[in-house]
Amino acid sequence: MRAARALAAAGLALAFTLGLSGCGEEQHVTVYQQGKYKGKPDSPPWDSPQWGGKEAQWEQAINRRTLNQSEYTRAGQGG
């Protein structure tokens, strides 16, 4: 009889504890993480027969084209 009572008390205590744990505050906000590119690797633009891996030459060509967009520079008016 005593043992049954003790068992019932223990069961009640356990149910009480488990019930209370349901009221606990937990972080429900998902933590977003930036993914990492999973595709094929790309080669840099200077990696071609035209440039032969010479980055400086490619950059010079691009720079010249970029500067050519300014008519002030082209016409020599504005420096």
Added chain:
Amino acid sequence: MARMKFICDVNRCIECNGCVTACKNANDVPWGVNRRRVVTINDGVPGERSVSVACMHCSDAPCMAVCPVDCFFRQEDGVVLHDKDLCIGCGYCFYACPFGAPQFPQAGAFGLRGKMDKCTFCSGGPETNNSAEEFAKYGANRIAEGKLPACAEMCSTKALLGGDGDVIADIYRQRVFVRGKGSEVWGWATAYGPPKGQPAPAPQPGGKS
């Protein structure tokens, strides 16, 4: 290393759609896909303004952040590209992009499976530079040829500038300085910062607005 950017000078754009045509032609873009388009504000009203819009190759690209298969990558020169073999055509990037750059073709060489297509800054994609595969999937790789994007190079009024962000910001800054207005349009100092050791030139008084 250059950081590739576009700037469209809205005081120069005449809505000729030359950039759109150049892009379509250079990259063999199919019907229904517009990598670049010209948007006009207050169309028909005196003082209307047009701006050529495409992928802006954002430094913190939202498309890249939302892609569930992580098919986006950023090249060393800042150009945002994606791997079409990995793209599942879900459309998240379209919703995330503030410029409406991602396009989803329904048919044709670019998208039998509805894979996303967008401006590549004429940089091709993750295939061998200037190969047939690269052209079929991503279009021309003019950058690997030492050229700038076709849209910018074709622009008749040079409203659309493409290239290293610092250099084209300098070009735009010089225009603003010469005509005495326009710095308020793009806020280049905000975007790119003033040149080192030199304060940003203020708009000249008396300039037309």
